[in-house]
Amino acid sequence: MAIVEALDLPDEVGHHLMHMGIVPEARIVVIRRAPAGDPTVYYIDGFEIALRRETARFIRVRAIEEDH
Amino acid sequence: MSDCCTTATVDIKVEPRVPGKIRTVALIGPPNSGKSTLFNRLTGLRQKVANYPGVTVEQHFGKLSGIGRGELTLIDLPGIYSLDSYSEDSRVAVDVLHGEMPGTPAPDAVLLVLDSLHLRRQLMLAAPVLSLSLPTLVLLNMSDLMETRGGEVDTLALAQELGVPVAKISATRGTGLDAITHFLDRKSEVVQPRSPSKLELPVVGNARSYRQWATGISTRTKYKAPLSSEWTRKLDRILLHRIGGPLLFLAVVISVFQVVFSIGQPLSNTFGNLLNAAGARVGTFLGHGWFESLLIDGIWRGVASVLVFLPQILLLFLFIGVLEDSGYLARAALIADRVMRSIGLNGKAFIPLLSAYACAVPAIMATRTIENKRDRFATILVAPFMTCSARLPIYLLMIAAFIPNKPLIGDFFGLRAAVMLSLYLMGFLAALLTARLLKSSILKAASAPFILELPQYRLPTLRSLGLRVIDRGKVFLKQAGTIILCVTVVLWILSHIPFHATLPGSLIGRVGQWIEPVIRPLGFTWKIGIGLLSSIIAREVIVGTLGTLYGADPATQSLSLQAALRHELTLGGAMALVVFFAFAMQCTSTLAIVRRETNSWKWPALQFAYMSVLAYLAALATNQLITHLF
Numbered sequence: 132m133a134i135v136e137a138l139d140l141p142d143e144v145g146h147h148l149m150h151m152g153i154v155p156e157a158r159i160v161v162i163r164r165a166p167a168g169d170p171t172v173y174y175i176d177g178f179e180i181a182l183r184r185e186t187a188r189f190i191r192v193r194a195i196e197e198d199h
Numbered sequence: 200m201s202d203c204c205t206t207a208t209v210d211i212k213v214e215p216r217v218p219g220k221i222r223t224v225a226l227i228g229p230p231n232s233g234k235s236t237l238f239n240r241l242t243g244l245r246q247k248v249a250n251y252p253g254v255t256v257e258q259h260f261g262k263l264s265g266i267g268r269g270e271l272t273l274i275d276l277p278g279i280y281s282l283d284s285y286s287e288d289s290r291v292a293v294d295v296l297h298g299e300m301p302g303t304p305a306p307d308a309v310l311l312v313l314d315s316l317h318l319r320r321q322l323m324l325a326a327p328v329l330s331l332s333l334p335t336l337v338l339l340n341m342s343d344l345m346e347t348r349g350g351e352v353d354t355l356a357l358a359q360e361l362g363v364p365v366a367k368i369s370a371t372r373g374t375g376l377d378a379i380t381h382f383l384d385r386k387s388e389v390v391q392p393r394s395p396s397k398l399e400l401p402v403v404g405n406a407r408s409y410r411q412w413a414t415g416i417s418t419r420t421k422y423k424a425p426l427s428s429e430w431t432r433k434l435d436r437i438l439l440h441r442i443g444g445p446l447l448f449l450a451v452v453i454s455v456f457q458v459v460f461s462i463g464q465p466l467s468n469t470f471g472n473l474l475n476a477a478g479a480r481v482g483t484f485l486g487h488g489w490f491e492s493l494l495i496d497g498i499w500r501g502v503a504s505v506l507v508f509l510p511q512i513l514l515l516f517l518f519i520g521v522l523e524d525s526g527y528l529a530r531a532a533l534i535a536d537r538v539m540r541s542i543g544l545n546g547k548a549f550i551p552l553l554s555a556y557a558c559a560v561p562a563i564m565a566t567r568t569i570e571n572k573r574d575r576f577a578t579i580l581v582a583p584f585m586t587c588s589a590r591l592p593i594y595l596l597m598i599a600a601f602i603p604n605k606p607l608i609g610d611f612f613g614l615r616a617a618v619m620l621s622l623y624l625m626g627f628l629a630a631l632l633t634a635r636l637l638k639s640s641i642l643k644a645a646s647a648p649f650i651l652e653l654p655q656y657r658l659p660t661l662r663s664l665g666l667r668v669i670d671r672g673k674v675f676l677k678q679a680g681t682i683i684l685c686v687t688v689v690l691w692i693l694s695h696i697p698f699h700a701t702l703p704g705s706l707i708g709r710v711g712q713w714i715e716p717v718i719r720p721l722g723f724t725w726k727i728g729i730g731l732l733s734s735i736i737a738r739e740v741i742v743g744t745l746g747t748l749y750g751a752d753p754a755t756q757s758l759s760l761q762a763a764l765r766h767e768l769t770l771g772g773a774m775a776l777v778v779f780f781a782f783a784m785q786c787t788s789t790l791a792i793v794r795r796e797t798n799s800w801k802w803p804a805l806q807f808a809y810m811s812v813l814a815y816l817a818a819l820a821t822n823q824l825i826t827h828l829f
Contacts (some may be wrong), residue, residue, distance in 0.1 A: 144648050149406035150280035151652065152320045163435070166444045167537035172435075172653060177317050177424050179431075179653040181533050183540075186648040 132160050133192035135175075140189045148190075152176035159192060221307040221383060223272045224263065225296060227328060228312030229321050230278035231654050233340040237312055237370035238275045239666045241265040241379070246670075256291045257567070258303070266380050274306060281406070282327035287572065296331055308334040310379065315339040315367070316655075318352060318422050322413035323406075325361060330400050335363045336382040342367035343374065350425030357420040371660060431526075431655040438530055448534045451527070452553060455518045463511035463557065464588055471507035478503065489695070497691030502684060508788065511588070512561040512675055513668050515554050519565055520667045522550070524659035528568065532651055542631050543638030545571070545649045548578040552630070555585035559789045563796055564671060573642040577634050579796060580806050583789050584630035584782070586623045589738040593780050594622060596742055600761040601773040618777075625781045629813065675792070690736065707732060721779065721815070722772025722822040731779070738785045771825035775818040783814035 135157045138145040152175050153159070160174040170181040182190075226241075228234035238246070242261030259275035276295055277288035291300065298305025311328050313321040318339065329335060339345075339352065358365040366378030401408035438444055478499040485491040522528040528550065536546030547569045555562035562582045569575040598615050605614040693707040703712070703725075711729035718728050726748045734741035745764070749755040755763040764773065784790065784807045793803040 140648075144650075146283060146406045147280065147650065149410065150320075150323055151650070154407060154410045162432075163439060165533045165536065166439065166441050167534070170533060170536055170649065170651070172439075172533070176320055177427060178320070181529075181536075181649075181651040181653060183536070183649050186650070 132158060132196075133194050135159055136191040136193055138190050140186070144186070151180060152178065153180070153190065158195075159190075221271060221334075223274060223304045223306045224308045224310060224383070225274045225276055225306035226310045226312065227276045227292060227296075227324070228278060228340075229280050229314070229324050231652060232278065232312045232314040232321060233370045234275070234278055234312045236660075236663055237310075237338070237340065237368075238273065239663060240370050240373055240376070242273055256287055260303075263383075266376055268380065268383060271383065272304065273310075274303065279324070281324060281409070283406075286570075296328075296333070306333065308336070308383070310336050310338060312338045312340050312370075315342045315345040315350065315352065316348075316425055319413055319417040319424065322416060323409040326401050326409050326412055329361060329363065336379065337361060337363055337365040338375075338379070339365065339367045340370050343369040343372060345425045348425030348428070349423070351421060351423040352417075353420045353422075357416070360416045360420060428655050434656055435530070435653075438527070439533065444530075445534055448531055451522075451531070455515075455522075455553070458514065458518070463514045466510035466514070467507045467588075470510055471503060474503040474506060475500070489698075492695070493688075493691055497688060498684065506676075508558055508560060509672065509675070511557055513672055515557060515561045515565075516668050516671045517664060519550065519554070520664045521659050523568065524657065524663060526654045526656045529651055529653050533653070536649060536651075540649075542634045544574055544577060544634055545569070546651070548574060551578055552582060552585060555582040555587060558587050558589070559583040559585065559786065560675065560792050561671070563789065563792050564674065566796065573638075576797060576802065577637045577642045579793055580637060580802065581630040581634045583784055583786065583806070583810065584626045584633065586626045586781070587738075587786075589786065590622075590780050592739045592742045594619060594777055596760070597764070597773050597777050600764045601768075601770055622777060622781050625778070625817075629782055633809075674795075681791075690733065694733075720822065721775045721818045722769055722826070723776065724767055724772075726767065727772075727776065731783075731785070734785045736787050738780060741780075741785075769826065770829060771822040774825055775822035778821045779814045779818040781814075782810055782817050784810035 135153060135155050137155060138148060138153065140148065157175055162172045162174045162179060164171050165181070170183045171187060172179050172181045173187075226234060226238055228237075238259060238261070241263055243265045246259060246261030256277055261273055261275075262269045263271040263273050274295060276292045279286070279289045279292055282289055282293050282296075294300040295303050296306060296309070309328060309331070311325060313325070325337065337357070339354065345352075354365045354367060364378070364382060366375055366382075368375035368378065401412040438447060478495050481499070482491050482495040485494065519528070522531065531550060532546035534546070535549035539546050539548050548566070551562045551565040551569070553562075554565055559582045562585070563579050566575045566578045566582075569578060598618055602615050602618050607613055607617055690707070693710075694705045696706045697704070701708075703709075707729060708725075711725045711732060714728050714732075715723075715725040718731070723731070726745065729748060730741040730744045733744040742760075746760055749758070749760060749763040749767075755766060758766060768776070790803040790807060793806060794800055797803070
């Protein structure tokens, strides 16, 4: 589990992702990887979104402890 | 081309907005909010599809007869997350809402659909929509599901926060829709302009402030998000399994292909025979003459050659509908993404390209699931390289006539099958290379990331599947039908001028002889040339044309078509012909649908030129190679 810090992406992409819920301070969890290893499925704000590594690596996050 | 070939015109009257009177209602909502289901529910079958002028965004509109208000027009806007003009979809939505879209009446009221399962995120669209100050009704869709999964929201508090009425509905079940009738009734009496000053709306265009605004409202209205469905996670554990996932995906793909091919093809043939029989029947009443010939040999046969695709198209869209509505299509895109990336496309292009093996027309229509315009156009441009079923008649004929049935690996894989397989491979490779070429040149995309939302699994409803199939069927018939009609009439006239001329003496026959020097290096004769020209309508037409030509020639009259071909062509010429068909764009229906989907003649023209040049060069190489080798 991690907290989104910032999106270092071009405005067009960044805004699109933010409207989908990937905003600073949102919790993001990796759920699974596609069978080929990429893209990865993330869980954020009640829904699942798949991003390729080439996009996801520009989303800065800070890791937090899993709260069980 | 003349006026009859342009896309269908939209016949909605543009009337000035009269204060206090509702004529037109706009339906808006984010993707996956169930907006299309609601649109279908509200309009029933009385809906029309067209393209907005100048863009590739499809315009759906209909009469609100589903709730007994048939005098009102409902416009369905594209599913969007925001009104910021980053995408063509949002620009269209903004133009329509402001009444600035040519040919579309300005809406007098807005229905905003939000998925109540993800209200916090979906509320972000409410801010820009409310700032328009149009009478608005907010519809919380899928509220039945939200409540059964333990979600809650105080609609009264939400209505106060937003300053507009809010209603809980379920578009799938059709519950809560009377709120829309009440809203429209009340609004048609007196429209009270809302004062947006009372509302604290976030800074326009700033996703972060929209987000904070939406979060604040969700908290104040005691919104409790429902638990996500256990089913989706459990199913994904199997359907996206590292080994099981791709295997199941392959099984799904093979069965779709198999059914469209093995059930759709015979259905198409039967349908085609029925159409021809009906044409012949009508012909007997008309007697012999030029009118009968134009009507039956020209128009009827030409239009029937397009209509035969209908069963396959409907079947394919039924499957795509099931895959999309259930939520599996997104998983398929996820699995196929890695492979598609290697040719510069993304996973969403896989299903359309696969469908092109049956027929490029529905495949091109299916590219609508690809949001990125450049990726979508690249997919549209390479789809006709996939070996469609219309290529099979000429492949089967030439292979049977020229290739001996020599076993290669035991009895089950012979030389004929090998030639057939290499033709399939050739088309596939041409598609791959062309996609790469396009994506690194004219359709190069700087920042087009692959963003895929994985919706929860749902059971598709028969109603929505039925409407979807009917909708696509209508689009196909209207668009491809009008253009094919023009082309068949033109070709018929060309082959009957001068009056009473035989085919070689007709205009088209002379053109065939005139182009003979150009096609001779490919090993083709002028009769093949006429076949190529006539098959611009549809690939399978060449078999019929050659049949007529050899039947009319005293030298080959007594021979079967296969024997006549062997009499006329060398092995090199015969193989060059099938290679030509593997690459050439011999299909007016496809050109018409590309024109419609890209909203410009530029792309079909480019596609036709590129594929024709490629086909010519490949056929030339084939003929020269085979002639020198054997």
